[in-house]
Amino acid sequence: MSEPVMDQNRFDQLVEAYGAAPWRWPDDERDAALRFAQGAPAASDRLAKARALDDALDVWAMAAASGTVRDKILKAAPGWRTPAIRQPRFWWAGAGLASACALGVAVGAMAAPLADGREADPVAAMAGQYDGAAPFGGAFDLGAMS
Numbered sequence: 001m002s003e004p005v006m007d008q009n010r011f012d013q014l015v016e017a018y019g020a021a022p023w024r025w026p027d028d029e030r031d032a033a034l035r036f037a038q039g040a041p042a043a044s045d046r047l048a049k050a051r052a053l054d055d056a057l058d059v060w061a062m063a064a065a066s067g068t069v070r071d072k073i074l075k076a077a078p079g080w081r082t083p084a085i086r087q088p089r090f091w092w093a094g095a096g097l098a099s100a101c102a103l104g105v106a107v108g109a110m111a112a113p114l115a116d117g118r119e120a121d122p123v124a125a126m127a128g129q130y131d132g133a134a135p136f137g138g139a140f141d142l143g144a145m146s
Contacts, residue, residue, distance in 0.1 A: 005032070006029070006032040006033055006035070006036040007036075008040065008042055008043065010029075010033075011033055011036050011037065011040075011043050011046065012046055014026075014029060014033055015046050015047060015050045016050075019050055019053075019054045020047050020048075020050035020051040020053075020054050021054065022034055
């Protein structure tokens with residue numbers, strides 16, 4: 001494969017696109033560009049200016065945007081929405097649902113003894129604790145004796 005021909009115009013394009021560092025230049029044009037830079041005074045001047053620009057860009061660092069600026073930019077972006085978990089409505093709905101469930105459990109626990117419509121009979125309660133085995137077979141039925 002033949003080596004590409006390097007002229008001042010192509011050399012300027014390489015330096016403008018990739019900077020003064022030869023390791024950034026395309027592999028197939030690097031050797032030709034380095035040889036051209038050694039023999040042409042205009043190429044050396046161009047490399048010196050590009051090195052100064054590269055050094056200035058390497059030193060410069062952009063400050064990070066504050067959280068307020070970041071939020072404003074995101075809110076201005078098309079299609080952006082606040083995640084549901086960060087919206088106050090989400091938490092109020094969850095708190096309301098949890099309160100309703102807790103109230104339902106409490107009312108259900110208090111209403112269970114009232115469900116049969118009569119007061120608890122202490123004898124029946126004791127019979128409920130009995131294992132149900134009678135001496136002559138069968139179970140006790142305390143309701144039949146009254």
